[in-house]
Amino acid sequence: MRKAKENLWKTIMLACTLITCAILIFLIGYVLVQGIKELSINFLTTSPSYTTGNIGILPDIMNTVYLLIVSLLVLVPLGVGAAVYLSEYARNHRIVRLIDNAAEILSGIPSIIYGLVGMLFFCQFMNQQTSLLAGALTLVIMNLPTIMRTTRESLLSVPKGLREGAYGLGASKWRVVRTIVVPECLDGIITGCILSAGRILGESAALLFTAGFAHTLHGFADGITSSGATLTVALYVYAKEQGEFQVAFSIAVILLVLAVLVNLSAELVRKHFNGKRNV
Amino acid sequence: MGPRGERWPKARPHLRNVFMYKVIDRIMQGVFLFCGLVTVACVLVITVYLVVSGLPAIGEIGIIKFLFGKVWASTASNPTYGILPFILTSIYGTFGAIILGVPIGFFTAVYLSKVAPLAVKKSVGFVVSLLASIPSVVYGLVGMLVLVPAIRKAFNLADGATLFAAIIVLAIMILPSIINVSMTSLDAVPRKYEEGSLALGATELETYLRVSVPAARSGIVASIVLGTGRAIGEAMAVMMVSGNVPNMPELFGSVRFLTTAVASEMSYSSGLQQQALFSIALVLFVFIMLINMLLRKVMSGGESK
Numbered sequence: 001m002r003k004a005k006e007n008l009w010k011t012i013m014l015a016c017t018l019i020t021c022a023i024l025i026f027l028i029g030y031v032l033v034q035g036i037k038e039l040s041i042n043f044l045t046t047s048p049s050y051t052t053g054n055i056g057i058l059p060d061i062m063n064t065v066y067l068l069i070v071s072l073l074v075l076v077p078l079g080v081g082a083a084v085y086l087s088e089y090a091r092n093h094r095i096v097r098l099i100d101n102a103a104e105i106l107s108g109i110p111s112i113i114y115g116l117v118g119m120l121f122f123c124q125f126m127n128q129q130t131s132l133l134a135g136a137l138t139l140v141i142m143n144l145p146t147i148m149r150t151t152r153e154s155l156l157s158v159p160k161g162l163r164e165g166a167y168g169l170g171a172s173k174w175r176v177v178r179t180i181v182v183p184e185c186l187d188g189i190i191t192g193c194i195l196s197a198g199r200i201l202g203e204s205a206a207l208l209f210t211a212g213f214a215h216t217l218h219g220f221a222d223g224i225t226s227s228g229a230t231l232t233v234a235l236y237v238y239a240k241e242q243g244e245f246q247v248a249f250s251i252a253v254i255l256l257v258l259a260v261l262v263n264l265s266a267e268l269v270r271k272h273f274n275g276k277r278n279v
Numbered sequence: 280m281g282p283r284g285e286r287w288p289k290a291r292p293h294l295r296n297v298f299m300y301k302v303i304d305r306i307m308q309g310v311f312l313f314c315g316l317v318t319v320a321c322v323l324v325i326t327v328y329l330v331v332s333g334l335p336a337i338g339e340i341g342i343i344k345f346l347f348g349k350v351w352a353s354t355a356s357n358p359t360y361g362i363l364p365f366i367l368t369s370i371y372g373t374f375g376a377i378i379l380g381v382p383i384g385f386f387t388a389v390y391l392s393k394v395a396p397l398a399v400k401k402s403v404g405f406v407v408s409l410l411a412s413i414p415s416v417v418y419g420l421v422g423m424l425v426l427v428p429a430i431r432k433a434f435n436l437a438d439g440a441t442l443f444a445a446i447i448v449l450a451i452m453i454l455p456s457i458i459n460v461s462m463t464s465l466d467a468v469p470r471k472y473e474e475g476s477l478a479l480g481a482t483e484l485e486t487y488l489r490v491s492v493p494a495a496r497s498g499i500v501a502s503i504v505l506g507t508g509r510a511i512g513e514a515m516a517v518m519m520v521s522g523n524v525p526n527m528p529e530l531f532g533s534v535r536f537l538t539t540a541v542a543s544e545m546s547y548s549s550g551l552q553q554q555a556l557f558s559i560a561l562v563l564f565v566f567i568m569l570i571n572m573l574l575r576k577v578m579s580g581g582e583s584k
Binding site: 002006009010014015019020021023024027030031077080082085086089102104105106108109110112113114115117120141148173177202209235240249255256259260262263 | 300301303304307310312313314315316317318319321322324325328329332382383384385386387389390391394395403405407408409410412413414415416417418419420421423424425451454458482483484485488508511512513514515518519538541542545546556557560563564567568570571574575
């Protein structure tokens with residue numbers, strides 16, 4: 001009787017685990033089967049045109065790249081700076097708690113609210129119109145808690161002796177931070193970048209009203225100041241507004257490949273630095 | 280050279296340099312403080328903008344009429360703005376997703392943390408993190424083309440884009456957070472507890488379910504609260520599968536959530552209609568803040584034990 005019960009529970013657990021795996025396998029399999037046949041060089045390297053009826057996603061790819069670059073460029077210094085402040089500089093517990101709470105609140109806010117406030121603040125108040133820059137700045141706020149958390153976790157593991165040694169030699173605080181602390185927490189910074197990149201690549205709700213829907217190809221400088229759809233937004237527009245499911249699935253294939261790459265690289269970074277730390 | 284190849288800082292004894300270093304130090308401290316305070320400023324800006332842009336419409340419509348009005352007809356010639364359908368849909372949808380998603384996530388977490396061999400744990404762990412990083416529009420797309428037609432056929436409906444479809448998609452989307460957070464807290468249960476129970480003659484599974492799970496209770500509850508937050512805030516996937524019609528919620532009816540109400544009309548709205556959308560966002564924000572507070576309470580309860 002006890003044995004039977006034990007087996008029953010085990011079966012239930014195994015079934016639940018299998019359901020989880022089956023969902024992922026089905027999702028990936030279905031998207032691949034539907035999307036891969038339309039995926040061609042032409043599709044990836046041309047712009048869409050109403051006159052020829054051509055559908056290409058090069059502008060969307062470029063917009064995604066621009067968005068990623070701008071967001072990370074602003075995000076990394078801000079996030080790392082905040083983390084360094086919290087662990088190296090802050091003496092006042094009230095300030096630390098205030099910043100911690102703020103980061104926690106930010107990480108819980110849904111992306112649609114970021115999109116709305118981004119639209120009000122960056123597009124209207126700061127007068128940037130609907131542009132990739134406004135979208136990127138919105139995403140920076142969204143991802144700040146992530147990079148702060150990963151950087152701080154790795155700052156905690158920097159040995160105290162290293163800092164004290166440097167202070168003992170008469171180094172100033174800034175010099176210690178620059179030469180000891182930041183290089184030592186590189187793994188946290190890189191992990192934070194990868195996680196944020198994953199979120200930026202997959203974000204759509206926050207970008208709808210901040211970065212817009214345009215499919216025009218621009219260079220970097222023009223690109224960031226004009227409206228543009230990223231891959232996820234383009235997927236949404238093609239699927240929901242235009243009913244072009246084939247195109248949507250092809251974009252989904254690209255997004256899935258990117259998601260796998262992001263996960264694999266996060267894993268690799270962790271392994272690499274774990275090995276280093278243990279030596 | 281240090282043990283990891285970095286340069287040790289050199290001491291600089293010159294007086295002028297010492298002064299310069301002090302100045303630079305001060306400046307850098309200010310820079311870092313600024314970075315830290317950016318987060319606080321962001322929270323303030325978000326709160327202020329939502330309140331300032333959300334309150335006027337509530338004042339104009341009347342808070343009772345706004346929150347408990349059953350009809351949303353923003354584009355009618357005599358528009359009415361009642362968001363009770365959205366509020367109830369968001370609550371029902373989130374609740375449904377929790378009911379479906381939590382048992383699956385919970386048992387998966389127990390299995391992975393306690394029963395599964397290490398190789399299985401690692402590979403399923405990768406599956407879970409992949410599931411977490413699939414963009415929500417992809418969930419929406421597959422839901423729209425697989426789930427919605429399947430529901431239409433299975434339940435013989437005119438349209439499969441229903442609350443039910445949204446619940447299933449949401450349940451799948453909250454699985455990773457539930458599994459990850461529960462698993463972390465189950466992993467942290469001291470092995471001593473389990474060994475004690477095993478030594479008293481309990482079977483393995485009895486031990487895991489009656490000793491480990493209660494010991495990891497606060498983490499598991501936190502995972503559920505976190506999942507609730509995710510589900511209530513999700514917009515794009517839900518927009519693609521729920522039909523997006525402002526009806527009072529029915530399991531097999533087309534519905535609109537708080538999030539999708541904001542997203543679907545924002546692009547063409549103006550005047551009072553747009554202000555009402557900001558008010559909806561404010562209501563959503565209040566919900567999220569309540570959930571955050573609950574989450575913090577659960578977490579701190581776990582720590583003080």
